[in-house]
Amino acid sequence: MRRLSISTDSYYSALTSQRQRKYRNAKAQKSLSEDRLECWCQQKCIKEFLALHLQIQV
Incomplete structure (x- = not known):
C-alpha cells in the first residue's frame, strides 16, 4: 500500500510539473x-x- 502511494505521488508531481511547464x-x-x-x-x-x-489647434 505504501509503495502505491509513493508511485501515485510521483505520478501526480510529474503531471503537475508538466502542466505547469505547458501553462x-x-x-x-x-x-x-x-x-x-x-x-x-x-x-x-x-x-x-x-x-x-x-x-x-488649427
Whole structure:
C-alpha cells in the first residue's frame, strides 16, 4: 500500500510539473502577443491623439 502511494505521488508531481511547464509556455507566448498588441494600440492611440490635437489647434 505504501509503495502505491509513493508511485501515485510521483505520478501526480510529474503531471503537475508538466502542466505547469505547458501553462508557463502558453503564458509566455500569450504575454508576448499581448505586449505586441498593446504596443500597436498605444501607437494607434498616440497617432489618433496627435491628429485630433492638431485639428483642434488649427
